[in-house]
Every structure is written in C-alpha cells, then in structure tokens.
Amino acid sequence: MRLHRNLPALLLALTSSLALGEPNLRSDNRSSNERPLAIERAAEQQARDWGLNTEEWTRYRDLMQGPLGVYSPHIDPLTALGIEARSDQERQHYAQLQVAAEAQRVEKLLAYQRAYDDAWQRLHADMPRVILPDAGPAFSPAVTAANGRPALFVKEACPACDQAALQLQAAGRAFDIYVVDSGADDARIRAWALRIGIDPAKVRSGQVTLNHDAGRWVSLGLSGDLPAVVRQVGGQWQRQP
Template identity: 65%
Template sequence: MTQVPVAVLAVFLVVGLRGAYAQTAPLVTPRVAQSQVMKSIDAALDERQARDWGLRPEEWTRYRQLMQGPLGVYSPNLDPLTTLGIEARSDEERNHYAELQVQVEARRVNKTLAYQRAYDAAWKRLYPGQQRVNLPGAQTLSAGNSGSGRLAVFVRADCAPCDQRVRQLQTAGTAFDVYMVGSRLDDAHIRQWATRAGIDPARVRARTITLNHDAGRWLSLGVSGELPAVVRELNGRWQRQ
C-alpha cells in the first residue's frame, strides 16, 4: 500500500476545511451589508424621534403604521401625538396623548416666544428706528394690534383657503391683522406670500392690514380648528368669527 506523504495530507486537510467553511458561512455581499447599515441607521433615527416626542419605540412604530393608512392620506403632515390621540384605543390613551401634546406644545411656544424676544432685541440693536416687513410699494408694518378688538387672521403660506379668506376680507374693506404660522421669522417669506395673496400695499400703509410673524401666538390662543382662522378677542377670550 502506497503511503501519502504527511505534507500532502496536510494540504488536503486545509483545503477540505476551507471548503466546509465556505459551505456553512453566510455570504455577506456589499448590498446586504449596506442594507444592514441602513436598517441600523433607520432604527437609531426612529428611536431619537420617538424620544423627542416623549414616545416609547412601540408607540412610534404604531404612529408610522397609522400614517401608512387612510389618516396619512387625508392628513400627511399630522404630528405623532395628534395621530395617536385621534386613533386612541381607549379614553385613558386619548387623555394621555392630549396631556403629552399640551406639554410638548407649551415647551415649544415658550422657546419660540423666547427667541422672538431675542429677535426683537437684536433688530432694535442692529437697525434702530427701522421697521421690518416691507411689501413692494408699501411702508413697514407693525407687530399687529392684538387685543384691540380687530380681527386676527392666522394663515399658512401653503394654504389656498387662507389666501381666499384674506382676499374676501380685503374686498369687504375689513381691517385685520395677518399672522403667518410657520414663517420661521423670515420677513421675505411673508412678503412673498402677501404678494401672491394680493394684499394691497395701500391698505398696509394705512395700517388697515398688518402682516406679522405668528411666533407661537396661534397655539397660545387655544382656539381649535384648522387654518385659516379668523378670530376676535371678546371679553378677554379669542373666538372664531
């Protein structure tokens, strides 16, 4: 019987082990590895967003699932707390999300108002005596007449019904103060909207119409409903008109 050299056996053994390992070890392609990384990033992002809203991971997952259904089609920009509150499965759950949303919005309003005060102070330092939002052909606008009994009209820039309502009020000759929600304190943002909405510069000069940043006022009024909102202060309370 012919004996196989020990060195040759060792080579066969190594090759055999490598072949067995290649058959049993999972094959990780670059595409699979990239997919795993993206899943890990998405999971970390979901966890952070859930934490920002005061939600547990399973609550955030349910919110994401709800937004894939009819509610997400009808209201694609609905926030997580409102979404979960609308689709609450019990009174206790509904009350929980309502309280959580009040706390979150109160913190946001306080931070927004604090920044508005800082912005006002910075403007006075850098441009003393000069007012802010200018409409083409109009002089500058005031901070509105909140609390004077005039109409306050809360609008968004991407809201066709808001534009239509403002045009109706202007055509009727009504004096009112516009507050733009989501303006990010950007004067150019309001100017562009006012031009598109057909605000008359002469009405601005006469101060029968003023344009203002909302700066959290809409939330602070506690008036329910969608925008546009035409409200007036009556007996210390703001009411829709």
C-alpha cells in the first residue's frame, strides 16, 4: 500500500523532469540541423568566389582527398579542376576561368601598388625602398613614366637577364630594373644587383633604380621570355629589340 501511495508523486517527478529536459532536446536537434546547413552555405560561397557551382566545388574537395592533394596540398581550385579535367572542353573552361581570376587579382594588386607608391612619395620621398648597402641616399624608385626611361624586367638565375642589365649600365643609359621573382624581399634584389655588378653610384644618383615587379610584367601582357626591355611609346608599352 505504501508503494501505491508514493506512485503518483514518482510519476509527477518523472513527468516534470522530462518536461524540463524537452527544450534542451529540441535545442540540440535544432543545432544539429543547423550545422549541415551552415556548412552547405559556406561551400556555396566558396564556390562562388572561384566562379564555380557547388557540384564543381564538391569535385575539387574530393580531388584534394586523393593523390593530387598529397602532391599539391595548396593548389587552387581552378588549377586542380583543370589538371584533372575529364575533357578538352572542361579543361578549356577552367583555363578561361583562371585567366579571368588572375587578371582580376593582378589588377587589384596593381591598384594597391599604385596607392602604395603614391603614399611613399608623399610620406618618404627622400628615402629609398631598395638600394645597395653602400649606395648611400638613393633615388626612390617609382613606376616608369612616359619620360623615355626604359624598364628592364628580369628574374634571378637568368644569365641573359644579368647580361642585359650590364649592357644597359655600360651604355650609360638611365633605366629602371624590375625583378619579377623577388618575393618582395629587398635582400634578394640587393644580393642579385651586387652579384652581377650593378654600380652603387648609379643607384645613388637615380640613374639605375631597383624595384620589385609586383605584378607589373604580367599586367603589360607582352609576349616573350625575360629579360625584356620595354618603353612607353604614345601611351602604350612596347617591347624593345
């Protein structure tokens, strides 16, 4: 009889406990349902950032789980999909997407570089950006203007580039050197210039300037390999023989 008298109280306690726990259960279910939705939306946004649809983005993620992801863990989606294209048409599609994306990236880079150059000229016009250790106060390099100065685009580990720079220097020409693969590292440009024999006195006087390319060579859209001597003629950049 004592068990029967206590039974209603036990049922009431159990019911109250279930009632209190019900909102938490609903909250957990809601969170579980929201997580896949958030992941899906994030994937859609990432796909749009690269000009892809969600199916293409899923294929890219799958490819990165295989050998391609092991050999090239930091490869971009367009290159990955282009390398693993299943037809010539698909390969051409991703090549066109990548050209458009690269053009947009370079334009943004150059826009910022122009803003940086302007800021440097306003704030530190009397200070050099890249000079040789013993060159002393030097000309602050800027983008070559329509002043007749040629621009020489070079890269490291390029004997022909070294020779072109020395030939211009020996001819007594005023020119601006842009190192394409400098990695924005001043020390690399200094080391290259010292190694090939760029005269610090010419850097000091501004007759020769040393600059990071910062995407300029790509933006010119000129054909051929480096070295390249270019000049602005009639508002257009032209490669010189």
